[in-house]
Amino acid sequence: MVRPVTNAAFEALLRAAGYGSAHGAFARQLNHAGRVHGNWRYDAASVYWWLRGRRPAEYVQAAMAEAFARKLGRPVTVTELGFTTTDVPANAGYPASARHAIDAAEQLWTMLASQLEPRPNGSYQSGAALQAALAWRYDLADEAVSASGRQSVTPADIQSLYVLAEHFTDLDRRQGGGSPRTRTLMADFLMRQVTPMLSGSYTDSIGRDLMRATAMLSGQLAFMSYDAGEHGIAQHHFTIALRLAKAADDRLCGAHLLANLATQAVYLGHAQDAARLAEAAIDGAGRAPAAVRARLYTTAASAYGRLGDRHACQVALTKAQRALDRTNPDSSPRWVSYFSPAHFAGTALKCLGDLRLYTQALRHAPDAITLASQNARTRALHTALIATTHARAGDIDAACGWGRELAQHTLDVHSARLNHRVSELATTLSPHQAIPQVKELLLTLPATPPST
Structure with missing residues (x-):
């Protein structure tokens, strides 16, 4: 029995x-x-289920919008695809005041x-992210944040x-944000x-520190929600945090949060948004300490690599x-102490790989895996x-060697x-599965949820 179509917007785009x-x-x-994400294997059956309510990952939606835009000769936004949900109780808009941010956070x-x-979620909202960056950067500072309560x-x-x-940060780095109980x-x-x-x-002074x-x-x-794939909730929290950092009059903290929002945008395929968010963070941070500048320029490089802008990426990496x-x-600041040469190396590896500069x-x-023991998730991600990257460069032996090491890092x-x-x-190795070591590795790697 053929199931009825439930996503009319997606069906209309297919027809157009x-x-x-x-x-x-x-x-x-x-x-x-x-x-750029690997060797996808979507087929007519995938489209059948998307038309009938199944929701693909957000980076898949970004690729869909790109495919439609190329065919139709006009920009196509992710929201036009009809997969957007509205489960998050409030949108990710930038709160008008510190009090509004507190109320939104409590809710x-x-x-x-x-x-x-199941946990409520929602979609990344491109317009809300850019509006939050502008408001954080250019809105007037809060005159006072003192309060009188019980x-x-x-x-x-x-x-x-x-x-x-x-x-909580240490717990996240050791175990990842994927456990709903931890969140x-x-x-x-x-x-x-x-x-x-x-x-x-x-008082005002204590209030700003609070x-x-x-x-x-x-x-x-x-960040834990982002790592868990709960992107609507993650963006909502980032935006609330950004408004609270504004109330604290802490531009470095705000720039750090905006860079995290840019990192989420890169992951979801919104590379142009990510570049704008990263540049807003750099501009807003002003004459920041070197460690903060290193972190912010690394984020910008990631966005430019994903965009395919080789020059801008190389400039950001150099800075x-x-x-x-x-x-x-x-x-x-204490919060930037986590950012190490290994974190820089991991991002450089990723964005240069995005540019197909594999060598x-x-x-x-080598630098990307020189991490402290508590950085279990980052070590696994870099591995x-x-x-x-070795597989995409054609070195299957090296890819399998690193893949076997990866299998050990994913356990916890x-x-x-x-x-x-x-x-x-x-997916990158699957065309080579006739090679015995590839076949063995694919059986060894942990099963992951399919990208529906």
Whole structure:
């Protein structure tokens, strides 16, 4: 029995582009548009299920929009595809005031703390991200953030928030953001402990420090949600955190959060948005410490690599490397201490690979894995990236060697991003599965959820 079509917008685009009954032809064009992600194997059956309610990953939607735009001769946005959901209780728009940000945060934390699975989600909103960047950069600073409430907030209270933020950050790096219980635990903590503090009594000075600490906590939960593949929730948290950083009058913290939002945009295929967000972060950070500049320019390079802009990517990488060489831990914010030469090398490897400069990319491979032991997720991500880059460069032996190492690193890490990279490696190697070591590796790699 044929199921009825439920996505009329997607069906209308197929017809307008001349794919009314040629679903296999569209799937082939999609596979071509998404070749940067690996060797996709979508077919007419995939299109059948997309028409009937199945929702592809957001980076697949970005490739769909690209395929339609090329056929129709006009820009096509992801929202036109008809896959957008509206489950997130509020949109990712930039809050008008610190109080609005606090109210939005309380609503979101309360919702997340009460649920495990299924979790509400939503889609990345391109316009909201760019509007948030503009508002953060150019809106006037908050004149005061003092408040009068029942609970008096002290500097010791805020220091405890920084300590707990570091605890959740460490947990995320060791295990990944993919465990819903970990994110629920953090949301519950924010709802029960931080919300009363935000509604408490504090001076302007203490209030700004409270806003900064809360921005870091919200930003951490945003990053965990992004790592778990919950992109609507992640963007919502990033935007709330960005507004709280504005209230804290901490431009470096805000630039860091905006760079994380750019990183999410790169992952989802919104490379032009990502470049704009990264440049806004660089501009807004001003005369930042070298460690912060290194991190921001590295993010910009990632966006330009994904865009295919070789010159801009190389310029950003050079600026990042120069800043990294001048880094002084004593003059850097504590939150940027994680950013190391290995993190730079991993991004350089990725964006040069996006530019198909595989030989240059692989020069960064040794540095990309010189990570501290607690960075289990990053080590796994970089290992997968090195393996895939070798495979795309045609060195199947090296790809298999790194792939076998990857299988050991994935055991205790829960991450949708890591699943994606494992899937990329598998699809890149699949044309060579007649080779015994490739066949053995494909059986060894952990099974990942299909990109529907």
